[in-house]
Amino acid sequence: MDSNVVVRSSSPPSHEGIRMVRTAIRLFLVLVVFGGCVLIYVMMPTNTYRQIWLPRIRAEAGSSTYFGAQGSTLLFYTFPIMFIAVMGCVYLHLGKKITDYKIESDGKTNRIAVWKQPMLVKGPLGIVSGIELTFFIMFIALLIWSISTYLTNGFKIITPQSAAKSHEKVWEAKLESASLRLGVVGNICLSLLFFPVARGSSILPLFGLTSEASIKYHIWVGNILMVLFTAHGTCYIIYWAVTDQISQMIKWEKTGISNIAGELALLSGLALWVATIPRIRRKMFELFFYTHYLYIPFMVFFIFHVGVGYAGIMLPGFFLFMVDRYLRFLQSERRARLVSARILPGESLELNFAKSPGLKYNPTSVMFINVPSISKLQWHPYTVTSNSNLEPEKISVVIKGEGSWTRKLYQVLSSPSTSARIEAAVEGPYGPDATHFLRHDNLVLVSGGSGITPFISIIRELIFMSTAFQSKLPKVTLICAFKHSSDLTMLDLILPMSTTTPYDISNLQIQIETYVTRDTQPKDNSMNLRSIWFKPLATDEPVSAILGPNHWLWLGLIITSSFMMFLILIGIVTRYYIFPIDHNSNKIFSSPLRALFNMLAICMSIAATASAAMLWNKGSNAKELKQVQHIEASPPRGSEVYNAERELESLPQQSLVQATNVHYGQRPDLKRILFECKGSSVGVLASGPKKMRHEVATICSSGLAENMHFESISFSW
Structure with missing residues (x-):
């Protein structure tokens, strides 16, 4: 935290x-x-x-x-x-x-938060905070200092x-x-x-x-x-x-x-x-x-x-990237068990994968997905909407059909002739080390379209905390804008569909303001919902951490052992092959060949140590993985949130339906909504289209409301 x-x-x-x-x-x-x-x-x-x-x-x-x-x-x-x-x-x-869990912020946090406010909003750098701008200026100053000093000394x-x-x-x-x-x-x-x-x-x-x-x-x-x-x-x-x-x-x-x-x-x-x-x-x-x-x-x-010799200056970053890339490759070689898919109106999908109970992740984490039947090489990132505490045996993502890859996936799954199984591989999830949004008194989540997905994970985390700790939580206001009323079914994903952990949101203060910009009246989309359940194969595996629950210790061991193995390999080659040629003859050892030896040593060291660590953890986690091979879950329920005639049983004191207001043919007045938010600390998170995020950042950085702390969640890869 x-x-x-x-x-x-x-x-x-x-x-x-x-x-x-x-x-x-x-x-x-x-x-x-x-x-x-x-x-x-x-x-x-x-x-x-x-x-x-x-x-x-x-x-x-x-x-x-x-x-x-x-x-x-x-x-x-x-x-x-x-x-x-x-x-x-x-x-x-x-x-x-x-x-x-940590709930309240101290004065030091508030002082630091001032530096995290947007300083630049529009321009080639995008939304840039004060800290980011300071370090960027320092980096540019380093480059200017370096080139000017080099040129001055060289020209002399x-x-x-x-x-x-x-x-x-x-x-x-x-x-x-x-x-x-x-x-x-x-x-x-x-x-x-x-x-x-x-x-x-x-x-x-x-x-x-x-x-x-x-x-x-x-x-x-x-x-x-x-x-x-x-x-x-x-x-x-x-x-x-x-x-x-x-x-x-x-x-x-x-x-x-x-x-x-x-x-x-x-x-x-x-x-x-x-x-x-x-x-x-x-x-x-x-x-x-x-x-x-x-x-x-x-x-x-x-x-x-x-x-x-000179390439060693950039070696650390590339070496660590290669370790990370090879671990991702090992994880992607597994076939993840896809339990079910939910077809939503508006070309949206929810994919539910089986996961190991030991896999933990924080809200706003991202998982990369590959479907070989569509493209063997393409990997696409999606925000994880499930919560590892409420849903220990399932991990879910929501996919909006906005590109050729996503539309092909939607067509495959929505086709009546869809087979009983679809192969998929995953990398991740990857996410923040800490849950930082808890320090605010008021939390305003502004989303557009599929930008609602990271906020689903945040709300589910707050639901878990309201149930497990009975602590005072920030008041949540979710502002979401959709183009068509068919997209309203994404609100149904806010609450977990089936969990082994009971939850209660009576302590959670939440208000949902939904805006449908292109439809002036509601449309019935309940008949368009469809759920698909897939038959697993024995080779399918639940999504799990590639290095087990002690992932970070194993990663440190891989970095240490692979780097030491690299040093030993190049030390042996240099001492017994290169050194004699350079010092005991009139020849000079070829620089390209030496570079090739070093690159091969790096690849061999990383592959050997990471593969050994993965195999060790695979053996130790075999029992846990076997326990989730036969997950049975109840079918997902239909659309409920925006249908005010239905009451959600999981809300004993307050219905999520009653907390939801739908505005047709309108766009949200973000300036009015944000300035009406009270509290000593208001966290404003924006996710979705670039124009919308820039508008929210401009409001928060205007200086008219010093209690606002802005954060952008961008999908620009």
């Missing part, structure tokens, strides 16, 4: 000790280790680093017969980040031991005399120097590129981030990276052209820089970059999705281009 929230429920003394340990770990990792890494990047362009620090480091670490010059890069750039990742796993594992040594010795003009020598420095600064971006897209990252939670919310950072860094690398390649081509060295473009050196490898890497990156243009991504998602696999040749040829 959020460490900045005061606990009102009883808390054992051991929990306070765990919190103190977690706080100490977090402060040490973020302030000391990460701060030291930032200092290194700040000092890299300076003469102090290049003329004093680097020679000493290379003298100590670079003289190793096991790692050679690569040793200094591993020591300075890779070890600190790996240490943060492993200790982050310990931090997250300790957080799972804290089971009590370029004189007419030095240029004449190379048969160059001064401006040509400066062009070459600038070209090189652009690539060096681009590598700073590359070192950060893969951290936001590691879905099971142990580093992002240390900064209060999730992989879903960090996608925009990946986009920002990726765009800057491609600008720098494109400028780097273009300037070199111009330099070779004006100095009659155009033949350099087709050279693949056995030692040093391989130009043609860099060009192949740049071409792969450019093709990937073009496909990320928003219009292409929205209209041709398949093209965007498939071209993203070009990151593989991009990284391979980049390592061939610069060599393993």
Whole structure:
């Protein structure tokens, strides 16, 4: 849970000790280790680093017969980040031991919340908070500092005399120097590129981030990276052209820089970059999705281009991403047991998967789904609507037919000739480490269309808390806008359909304001509902954590063991194969071959350790998985919420129907609704279309209501 929230429920003394340990770990990792890494990047362009620090480091670490010059890069750039990742796993594992819930916020939380308010709403960066804007400005300042310092120091040594010795003009020598420095600064971006897209990252939670919310950072860094690398390649081509060295473009050196490898890497990156243009991504998602696999040749040829020594600067982020990617691959190889599907009007689906009772996740978590019969390669993310506490044996997602893939799935399931089984695979769920929305007095959830799905998971969590803890919870106002009245059936998903845990929402204050924008009167859609139950196969498995209930400890073990195995492999190869060639003969060992050895060692290390951990956990969890192979559940009920003539039996004191107002032919007056919300702290969460999220963010950042704290839940992947 959020460490900045005061606990009102009883808390054992051991929990306070765990919190103190977690706080100490977090402060040490973020302030000391990460701060030291930032200092290194700040000092890299300076003469102090290049003329004093680097020679000493290379003298100590670079003289190793096991790692050679690569040793200094591993020591300075890779070890600190790996240490943060492993200790982050310990931090997250300790957080799972804290089971009590935190309700009220303190003054420190409110002060921090001011920095989380939107500072920019419209523009190329989207909705940006004060903290995000501050760190973005600091990152841009680092890049400007680096390139300006590199250029200043590089141009100082370029004189007419030095240029004449190379048969160059001064401006040509400066062009070459600038070209090189652009690539060096681009590598700073590359070192950060893969951290936001590691879905099971142990580093992002240390900064209060999730992989879903960090996608925009990946986009920002990726765009800057491609600008720098494109400028780097273009300037070199111009330099070779004006100095009659155009033949350099087709050279693949056995030692040093391989130009043609860099060009192949740049071409792969450019093709990937073009496909990320928003219009292409929205209209041709398949093209965007498939071209993203070009990151593989991009990284391979980049390592061939610069060599393993320099590539070690970006190694930590890529190594951790590869660990995460391989674990996702192992999970995706399983066939998830799809128990049932519910066909809703408006081309909407609810898919219900069997899950292991030991799998826990927080509200607003995301699960990636693949249906091989539609596309073997495409994976699409959807918010999990079920609650792991109320529904321990089921995990559900809602899919809205808004693209070609989702429409094909809807057509397959809604067809009367649908077979008794459909194959599916899943990755995840991935979600936040803490439930932070509990600190508010009032919770306003603003959604448009399928944007209601993350709020279903939040409301179900509040239902569980109102039943289990009998604590004071924030008052909830759900504002949802739909295009057609047929979409109103999505409100039926707010309450769990069938659970083994009884629940009571008499303590939950909730008001639902629904707006149907294109229909002026209600329409009867009850006859369009349909439920499908699928026959399982013996090979189907419930959705479960790939590394079991102690996932974070196992992940820390995988990171540690795979990295150590990588070091052992390259140490053996260097000591007994590369070192003798470099030092006992007149030959110099090929840089591309050495790079190939390193890439193979990384892949072998990660595959061996992660596979062993997965097989160990699969064996230990076999009994639990077997218990949920024969889940039987009652058929889902029909549409109830927007039909005011029916009363829900699960609400003994208040009907959800009575708490729901439907407005036809109207759009919500968001400014009026939000300004009428009372309370010292009003949490405003917006999910859905970009225009709607920007409107809510503009209202919250206007300064007219200081008690509002905005958060955007975006579906922009």
